Amino acid sequence: xxxxxxxxxxxxxxxxxxxxxxxxxxxxxxxxxxxxxxxxxxxxxxxxxxxxxxxxxxxxxxxxxxxxxxxxxxxxxxxxxxxxxxxxxxxxxxxxxxxxxxxxxxxxxxxxxxxxxxxxxxxxxxxxxxxxxxxxxxxxxxxxxxxxxxxxxxxxxxxxxxxxxxxxxxxxxxxxxxxxxxxxxxxxxxxxxxxxxxxxxxxxxxxxxxxxxxxxxxxxxxxxxxxxxxxxxxxxxxxxxxxxxxxxxxxxxxxxxxxxxxxxxxxxxxxxxxx
Numbered sequence: 001x002x003x004x005x006x007x008x009x010x011x012x013x014x015x016x017x018x019x020x021x022x023x024x025x026x027x028x029x030x031x032x033x034x035x036x037x038x039x040x041x042x043x044x045x046x047x048x049x050x051x052x053x054x055x056x057x058x059x060x061x062x063x064x065x066x067x068x069x070x071x072x073x074x075x076x077x078x079x080x081x082x083x084x085x086x087x088x089x090x091x092x093x094x095x096x097x098x099x100x101x102x103x104x105x106x107x108x109x110x111x112x113x114x115x116x117x118x119x120x121x122x123x124x125x126x127x128x129x130x131x132x133x134x135x136x137x138x139x140x141x142x143x144x145x146x147x148x149x150x151x152x153x154x155x156x157x158x159x160x161x162x163x164x165x166x167x168x169x170x171x172x173x174x175x176x177x178x179x180x181x182x183x184x185x186x187x188x189x190x191x192x193x194x195x196x197x198x199x200x201x202x203x204x205x206x207x208x209x210x211x212x213x214x215x216x217x218x219x220x221x222x223x224x225x226x227x228x229x230x231x232x233x234x235x236x237x238x239x240x241x242x243x244x245x246x247x248x249x250x251x252x253x254x255x256x257x258x259x260x261x262x263x264x265x266x267x268x269x270x271x272x273x274x275x
Contacts, residue, residue: 070137074147077138081131086138089126090149091119097264098157100215101164102145104128106135106242108165110233113245115163117257122264125153132242143212150214160215160223161264166206168229176200176207177224178216186224186263193259195232 071077077086087105099119104112105128115126127147129138140146142162154160159179166174173190175197177183183199190197200207208215208225215223234240236253 069139069141069144071140072144074140074145077140081138085129085131087128087130088147088149089116089119089124089128090153091124092153093121093123095122096158096268097122098153098160098218099124100150100154100160100162101126102142102147102150102162102214103139103164105130105138106132107139108233109230109240109242110228110236110245111163111165113237113249113253114228114257114260117249117253118260121261123153123157125150135242142208142214143210145214151217154214154217155219157218158220158222159267160218161260162208162215162223162225164206164208164225164227165233166227166229169231170229171196171232171235172229173197173232174200174204174206174227174229175224176202176204176209176227177222178209179222179224182222182267183224185267186226189259189263189266193255195256195259200227 071080099115099122101111101115101124104115104126107129112126112128115124118124119126127138127145127150129135131138142164159182162177173195175183175187175190176199180199180202187197187199202209206225206227208223210216211221213223213225215225236250236256237245238248238250239245240248
């Protein structure tokens, strides 16, 4: 196992996830063109108002979504952030499963500790933001996450299990990914051991099924994505601060990681589940 603060430049640029080109001017022009065309037709004032509002909401949401991240690639992040602001942990073991946590540290609290615990038995990649304040500045959305070591490790795995966090006070886990059958098995196992969990619809925003999602760039295209609520992650530690989490893991934390370990062991040994 090793920590790396600086990552040597790859000899040539590694192709990353496709970047969104949903720019503000082009989208606004599209909205205006549609409205202009509609003005030539007979349409009720109420219907036109509803349609206009829908288009404007779509415009604002799309612009906001693509503007959330400060950096659109690891190359941008590396060029603008000192190495002391982040850390990469990589552990390679001869297993077909890779644990992936691209938003660790202060971004999605608790995912670092989960990944490190699982790294004792499985290949693991972890990116941590150590920047305080401003941890979220180092968030790169999964469809744009192209740190070279992560891409390399994912490309050598058959199933990626990615760990993420979402904002909710409920103690709950949303399970997505492209391997729907196996994800459903994980939901059943989590529920069996007392954890609230559900399988996300394939087209859900948090399902992680986009082909450009780094988790889906492995040899099979199969992934399972866990979105663990803030409430559930907080319940795993007696002290949820970034400094206190590593030394305050409790029974719930170990119960959760044991369920994940049992799940991975079962799918590795099952003849019914093929990567």
